[in-house]
Amino acid sequence: MGGNFSRTVVRKAVRPIKNINIDERAQKAVAKHKVKPVAAPLHPTTKDIIERQVAEHPEIKEEMEKQDPSLIDRVNTLHVDMVEKMPQIRSVQRPLPQSREHIEDPLLALEEPRKIPKGKISFRQFGTILDKHSGEPKLHQAEVVAKEYELDLQDTINLLKYFEKIKLEDLGEVVDVKEFGAKWTYDPNKEKKPKLT
Incomplete structure (x- = not known):
């Protein structure tokens, strides 16, 4: 117990001394290891071609190394104006949904949507339509179902033709x-x- 306590006290006392001037020391350490950027090595075949061209035409090397004052003047006079403003990024802090409502039918494990667009049906409505049609197909024909749920007639015909509930x-x-x-x-x-x- 006593050993742990004394180690903790010593660590807390030494920590501020360790952290004195830490930024400057870090910058010095980085500056020591800074290496001047070097171009990537050329492929041997490319290197041979360049060396041969420079040996045959020494004026090429001089041309490559000298600066063209007209190009430098053009760069210095270059001015870019922005016409449009940069779009600002806004972070919308919307609260997360806090719904803790009990799902009515745990077997479906789906929450019934509050608003169903015209021409669409929910999963529960889909099951109800199939139940009604399988129970009384003459009474719940495609035209009646399409009118009741405001669905496209051809989609309703295909729904009743190609889907049915699993029967045990x-x-x-x-x-x-x-x-x-x-x-x-x-x-x-x-x-x-x-x-x-």
């Missing part, structure tokens, strides 16, 4: 799935849950 059928058979590797049998006449064997 109990055939009343004893299912023995041991041959598939399972360790249970199911007899719908005797019990409600599968019995482990």
Whole structure:
């Protein structure tokens, strides 16, 4: 206990002394290691071509090294005016949604949208339409459904033609799935849950 306490006190006492003039010391350390930028090395074939050209025509090297005063004057007289203002970036601080409402049907696990645009339906409405149509197809035809939910008639016809709810059928058979590797049998006449064997 005493050793930990004394180490903590010493660390806290030494920390301000360590941090004195830390910015200047960091800049000196960086300046020591600063290396003058060097151009990337040329590919050997390119290097040979340039050396051969410079050897054959020494005036090329002089031309490359001298500065052209007319170009420097042009650069100095260059002035760029901005016509448009730069767009300002605004950060919109919108609060996060704080809805803690209970979802009515936990099996769907979807929140019903508050506003549904014309010509669209929600997932729950989709299920209701399929239920009504499968129960009484003559009463809930495509024209009636399209008018009730303000849908496009062709989309409604395709919806009722190509979609239907999954039906669970109990055939009343004893299912023995041991041959598939399972360790249970199911007899719908005797019990409600599968019995482990």
